[in-house]
Amino acid sequence: MLLSLFIHFSTPSRCLPIKTCKRCCQYSTGRNIHKVDTPVLLKNALPLTFNRSGGHGGKQKYIRLNSSQKRCFSSECDEVCHHHEHGEVRVRFAPSPTGFLHLGGLRTALYNYIYAKKYGGSFILRMEDTDQSRLVPGAAESIEDMLEWAGIPPDESPRGGGQYGPYLQSQRLSLYSQAADSLVQTGKAYHCFCSQQRLELLKREALRSGQTPRYDNRCRHLRPDQVEEKLDQKVPHVIRFRLESGVEPFNDLVFGWNRHEVAQVEGDPVVMKADGFPTYHLANVVDDHLMKVSHVLRGSEWLISTSKHLLLYRALGWKPPVFGHLPLLLNRDGSKLSKRQGDIYIQSFQRSGALPEALLDITTHCGSGFNSNRVGRKMEELIAEFNPSKITTHSALLDLDKLAEFNKIHLQQRIDDAVQRDWLVRDLQGRIQEVYGTQVQDQDVLQPDYITRVLHLRKGHISSVSDLVSSEYSYLWVRPSFSDQQMAALSSETQHIATLVIRLMEGLKGGEELTVDQLSVELKTLAKKTSNTKYRDVMKIIRLALSGLQVGERLTLSGLQVEEKLALSGLQVGERLALSGVQVGERLALSGLQQGPSVAEMMVSLGPSEITHRFNRVLQQLSRQH
Incomplete structure (x- = not known):
């Protein structure tokens, strides 16, 4: 940053305008760049000595500060103070385990981690647990867990140890x-x-x-x-x-x-x-x-x-480290992030399906300190683009409503990466079992191949893996049940329609990938083969056979009605669901209450084999009736 300054000589007419960088103490008189010693602040003036030729050594004069600030003219400034005179760069994140890790703490840890990796140094986690009366059981362990989950593991820590331990202040x-x-x-x-x-x-x-x-x-x-x-x-x-x-x-x-x-x-x-x-x-x-x-x-x-x-x-008698103070992380409206907001804790984001790289991306995107500001950056890109001299003093305004956008982008990247995709598959397997439990009667839906195909098919349509265990996607994991009366009420041609769907799927089993556009055309052709059933009712029959739902119905999941607080991966209806865009006070979106996947989208997700299986069940149920 530049401060516009004036060197005051004996008379105002002899004032010499210069520019000096408050980080590196270099100043310019327009032609040359000079380096001065560390200035001593006296109110709003910096004392420097100059002679009339502009060099040092003359009568001491004061450089008075102007409020204008710009970037430094010297490329050397970017590296000033980033290399310690003793050699290795060593930074630390030192939270107090009086609570769990939240977004503000994650951001501080992230900047320290990036700083260490940028300059080939070490990132230390130290627990400042001297306030014994306020300690929260399990908080220290959880903080380290969340740092590792977020992809910013410490090089030295209470759990991992290190040369300069112990890393708990109480020890x-x-x-x-x-x-x-x-x-x-x-x-x-x-x-x-x-x-x-x-x-x-x-x-x-x-x-x-x-x-x-x-x-x-x-x-x-x-x-x-x-x-x-x-x-x-x-x-x-x-x-x-x-x-x-x-x-x-x-x-x-x-x-x-x-x-x-x-x-x-x-x-x-x-x-x-x-x-x-x-x-x-x-x-x-x-x-x-x-x-x-x-x-x-x-x-x-x-x-x-x-x-x-x-x-x-x-x-x-000790030499102090270099200090850098990061601007505050605030809500979009400028209000302070409150620890009383349950959704600012990292565990809450983890449960709701937020990806760690999406959290890191959004917290750096809203701030400063990087050579570019784009969505979708991974850790190696954040480290490469990190530039400490670009950290501004302005508070960073965090808009959590944009987290779904960030998460969707990083989710697509994970689905396309074989190693990262395996992590998603395991995560989704756990969520399916947690949400649906014994309702999952066919364990085939938990197989990695099936889940991988679902992830690929819904890529770009979902913002988090938790979306896939919401009720609108329950048909993917729970084979539906329905009554004969439900089918009969829709059409007398239900058996004929089921047979047509099975034939359509058999014709598509040759390895050809289903697409929504292709199926939409095929379904319209299929509906024309009925005698007295309208296209709309054909779609209702297919939806009922695939999901057990009809448009407009309310889903009862594990005995809980829509109006009740339905626990999905630890989140309740009344909470602010940052990933799904549902705000406080809104009802959790269940199938039939808002626009869900179309019939063609459902069929693409399930695939020909599963669709055939479900419509064979329809035929078996109808045959028992007769």
């Missing part, structure tokens, strides 16, 4: 204690004995006077003998870090030069709690240092805390 308490003790010994931190009652009183007083609550640093001023006395008396205490003024600016990969004088607006923060567990501020600094993390890519909500973390690095 690293001695490391944090050592760091906290070191800070106390060097005077950078102190013991605080203030009670919870006193802290609550400070908070209420601040709010009553319209101020932001902050600790008043009272225990910072205790004498050593007072501290020793309270420690000897076993008075409960925490350890607070002594904030100092004079924070140095840092060059964020996304937001550029930043600095926050935290000591002016905050009280000294707690770094070690009374229960012996560290707070986030100390734990993440210690872990990032000991795990040799080179780049920290995290949400922009942590941008304001980074100056505090840099003070901790300086107090501990």
Whole structure:
């Protein structure tokens, strides 16, 4: 990004306009490109020294910042800060297992993973489980499961281990204690004995006077003998870090030069709690240092805390990593993604039939950081097109209504890929058994060959494999039952029509692939061979024989009516079904309630052999009647 700047000399008339990149500190006077040292921010000015010829060394002047921002003129900027001086790029995703993985967390993990693979580095998963009171059982394991399902497996993790483990913070308490003790010994931190009652009183007083609550640093001023006395008396205490003024600016990969004088607006923060567990501020600094993390890519909500973390690095005598803060992921209307929305959790998308590559594609498509922005990108393409210098500071607006489109494209790609198709077949087999259970009387419909053919035939018509276990496709897996009265009510020529259909199928068994257009023509010809049955009624008879449904009927599936909440792969009617486009409050679409597949489409999906089998059953049932 470029900042339009002016070098101010002794008089306004001698101002020299230049452009400088806030990422790489290069500036141009129009003819030449120069490199300056890391600037020091003083309000809205950058101090640089120039002589009248434009070089360094003269009287110090200030470059005043203008708000206009453009791309850097230097091609070298794209690689600035992406290679750590110690060698290997190491990034981490450090969620708290106080809940399950959601879209915002998946996006952060994805950018870290892509960054590591782009620059030949390592992707670390670390669980920040220091808030023991809020831990959710099974969440840590589920987070790692979902990362692997999504195709972004960590190189080092609690499950997989690694050189710098353990990767659960609750198993690293001695490391944090050592760091906290070191800070106390060097005077950078102190013991605080203030009670919870006193802290609550400070908070209420601040709010009553319209101020932001902050600790008043009272225990910072205790004498050593007072501290020793309270420690000897076993008075409960925490350890607070002594904030100092004079924070140095840092060059964020996304937001550029930043600095926050935290000591002016905050009280000294707690770094070690009374229960012996560290707070986030100390734990993440210690872990990032000991795990040799080179780049920290995290949400922009942590941008304001980074100056505090840099003070901790300086107090501990450690070199900090490079920071990059990713813009927020918001709903399409700009509202915050809420964890209370059940459909933002990755497990929910997995159950509903969303493909992992579709989720990765839509979360990167709505954001920035890539050389192109097109639908249908796979992981290797995302890595190849990743360009950190193109990550903008604007929030990414996620439109989940478009997920069906993304999923349909990636589903077609999977169906066309033999290895990926096998995964789809296994997934669909499980869904069929889950939804229909004992209703599947013929196990042939679970055979890979049959399911593979269905996938090929419905490719481009469905957005997810879960569509294929909805009621409108139930005929694919459950051979229908119907009464003689239902058939008789439609036509007296039902037996003749069934025979015509069987003959039609026998004529098409020679290996010729059925098409909807071909069958539509053949069915019209077939209807003309009846004496007194209209084409519309012929189609009703065929539909009834194939699916057990007539147009307009309501399907009862496992005893559940349309108006009830029908559980399909873990999703209920009242939920927002992102993949099918059904919004909150709408009824789940069942056959007969909205437009389903045509008779020709049903016949193409089933194939000649299965159609012949079903119409032979019709003939057998009618013959028993007579």
